[in-house]
Amino acid sequence: MQHSEAAAIFNQDEKRVDWHDETLWFVREKRDKAAFQIPEWEVLRETASQIKNNVLSNINDYLIEFEANALKNGIIVHWAADGAEHNKIVHSIMEKHGVKQMVKSKSMLTEECHLNEYLTEKGIDVIDSDLGERIVQLRKEAPSHIVLPAIHLKKQDVSETFHEFLGTEKGNDDPQYLTEAARLHLRDTFLTRKVALTGVNFAIAETGEIVVCTNEGNADMGVHLADVHIACMGFEKIIPQRKHLGVFLRLLARSATGQPITTFSSHFKKPRDGKEMHIVIVDNGRTTQLGRADFRNSLKCIRCGACMNTCPVYRRSGGHSYHTAVAGPIGSILAPNLDMSKNADLPFASTLCGSCTNVCPVKIDIHDQLYKWRQVLVKAGYTPTVKTIAMQGMAAVLANPTVFELAGKAGRFVIKNAPFMVNNSLNAWSKQREMPAPPEESFREWYKKNGKEFKEKNNE
Amino acid sequence: MSSRASILEKVKQNQPSALSELPNLTFLGLDTFDVLEKYKTVLKSIGGDFVEVSNYDSIIEFVKKNYATEKRIITTIPELMEIATLDWFNADPHSLEDVELTLVKAHFGVAENSALWVTDDILGQRVSTFIPQYLVIIINKKDIVATMHQAYERIGNQEYGFGTFIAGPSKTADIEQSLVLGAHGARGLTVFLMD
Numbered sequence: 001m002q003h004s005e006a007a008a009i010f011n012q013d014e015k016r017v018d019w020h021d022e023t024l025w026f027v028r029e030k031r032d033k034a035a036f037q038i039p040e041w042e043v044l045r046e047t048a049s050q051i052k053n054n055v056l057s058n059i060n061d062y063l064i065e066f067e068a069n070a071l072k073n074g075i076i077v078h079w080a081a082d083g084a085e086h087n088k089i090v091h092s093i094m095e096k097h098g099v100k101q102m103v104k105s106k107s108m109l110t111e112e113c114h115l116n117e118y119l120t121e122k123g124i125d126v127i128d129s130d131l132g133e134r135i136v137q138l139r140k141e142a143p144s145h146i147v148l149p150a151i152h153l154k155k156q157d158v159s160e161t162f163h164e165f166l167g168t169e170k171g172n173d174d175p176q177y178l179t180e181a182a183r184l185h186l187r188d189t190f191l192t193r194k195v196a197l198t199g200v201n202f203a204i205a206e207t208g209e210i211v212v213c214t215n216e217g218n219a220d221m222g223v224h225l226a227d228v229h230i231a232c233m234g235f236e237k238i239i240p241q242r243k244h245l246g247v248f249l250r251l252l253a254r255s256a257t258g259q260p261i262t263t264f265s266s267h268f269k270k271p272r273d274g275k276e277m278h279i280v281i282v283d284n285g286r287t288t289q290l291g292r293a294d295f296r297n298s299l300k301c302i303r304c305g306a307c308m309n310t311c312p313v314y315r316r317s318g319g320h321s322y323h324t325a326v327a328g329p330i331g332s333i334l335a336p337n338l339d340m341s342k343n344a345d346l347p348f349a350s351t352l353c354g355s356c357t358n359v360c361p362v363k364i365d366i367h368d369q370l371y372k373w374r375q376v377l378v379k380a381g382y383t384p385t386v387k388t389i390a391m392q393g394m395a396a397v398l399a400n401p402t403v404f405e406l407a408g409k410a411g412r413f414v415i416k417n418a419p420f421m422v423n424n425s426l427n428a429w430s431k432q433r434e435m436p437a438p439p440e441e442s443f444r445e446w447y448k449k450n451g452k453e454f455k456e457k458n459n460e
Numbered sequence: 461m462s463s464r465a466s467i468l469e470k471v472k473q474n475q476p477s478a479l480s481e482l483p484n485l486t487f488l489g490l491d492t493f494d495v496l497e498k499y500k501t502v503l504k505s506i507g508g509d510f511v512e513v514s515n516y517d518s519i520i521e522f523v524k525k526n527y528a529t530e531k532r533i534i535t536t537i538p539e540l541m542e543i544a545t546l547d548w549f550n551a552d553p554h555s556l557e558d559v560e561l562t563l564v565k566a567h568f569g570v571a572e573n574s575a576l577w578v579t580d581d582i583l584g585q586r587v588s589t590f591i592p593q594y595l596v597i598i599i600n601k602k603d604i605v606a607t608m609h610q611a612y613e614r615i616g617n618q619e620y621g622f623g624t625f626i627a628g629p630s631k632t633a634d635i636e637q638s639l640v641l642g643a644h645g646a647r648g649l650t651v652f653l654m655d
Binding site (some may be wrong): 023026027038039040043044046047050051053054056057058059060063064079080081085129130131132135148149150151153154155158175176178179180183186187190191215216217218220221223224225235240242243244245246247249250257259260261262263264265266267268269270271272281283287288290291293296 | 462463464466467468470471472473474475476478479480481482483485487488489491502506553554557570572573574575585586587590591607608609611612613615620621622623624625626627628629630631632633634635636637638640642643644645646
């Protein structure tokens, strides 16, 4: 289903859309408050952007350096060309240890690779341990936001889900009570799992360590109680040196939720004595994106979600309308790289207002890339024919002054004398709005009568 | 060709041909403010608590008064053996599931976000600060730096297997953005600020 169709369904419940919109805007406001407390905020963004530009221009060497240092630290390093290979590697580690259960903390990469579905088919029981992810997993849904996976749900929905799966009291929708129920349920999971999988926020070339940020402490609870830690990362998570974490950790949580830092910023450098640590480095289309000069900047993303919280289209259409692992503005410039035909609608799900670009902590030119993707997609023939014909028609009208004048007259005549011709369901412009009253004349006609030079002419 | 070789080859081929320079970080984090006051304010704002003390006896007294001392309390600090055990460093980490309170020291704290830096050599076990119901961390007042830039300067090339910044108690807002303290880790964090 196209973004616009899914958004139309999401928009049927107006009150709920308003609530969704306001909730995300509230998070955006928290981001602003946090950012304004740092006088050098803009310098920080610029610095982060420059570090990431350096990474992209030297990523080959950094990856080799990272791998060498990780190996020295006793970490086992794997490379996966695509999602399928990534999933196979993860499964082979499970098989090697004869383990059928996994506890997982948040990793958008594994969503992108559809790891859960793959492992479930292989008979492996996967439990997501981030509260929001656990909620959507129980409901057999995908996360609708990269930082706030269950932001599309109300507490009543969570209450019903927990009543069904965790046996909480029917109708009790107190967040404190529901969180406590999840705590008890997941504590048992943490204590019994032998393999823990986490994502990676940053991988440091200089030291071969990785950093994972959570508020709940779920990544750490999983890893420190398991025999095997598997960390999965897209190769763009590399940063050159430890000291660069100072820049990114100041920006990440402030941009994401307005917190000064996440509760836990855990640096995993070596496995515990006698235990195993694996890192899976994944390409899955990233090398292709790196080769697209107009779009490679999207690989600077640190997954804070600020562009989603601020986006007027995301806030009013919901994450699921984007039918891809990463929703919102950043998702819409990443997804066409993975599959142009399936994701051709996404760069059009934007007003190009530029708010995403303004809040991006690493200064990705998101709205410019959305605009550029539109051109690539139209040229490659991935946009609907109706739209192409309409655009060609419009181009013809705008290119010829006589036709333009005639079309204007005809339009004004129709709106005035036969409004039913435009105020109907065939005209997408009349959805959720009335067509405006037609002006008596066009600006051109008015100017002919009132413009300075015409007046002078008339006075002659 | 292995995936490793083919990925690296494609990366090399597709990365921008001109090298972008790394920026200079030395001019960041130079704002001056009262680090101790800032530390306290930020800690409170993210759900943590602090107590100013001058010695370990005051900490022992505070713990006796405010925590369930009949339950299991663990520490890595010998001065606190009156109220907590020190015999768990080599135990199976799962056996710590019934711990009510963990007391550890931090290497240093960061004023701008109230984070505390701990590494496995002062944690006893990596899970020790995540698994208890409540957490106490002790820090010398003089060991508080202003921002994350000074924090990483201080960490430098420090060797560790695991290290983490802890800022406040474990929390979540995944249900309708309602903040709940005590998601999976500690439900409460008290920081003792020592003279």
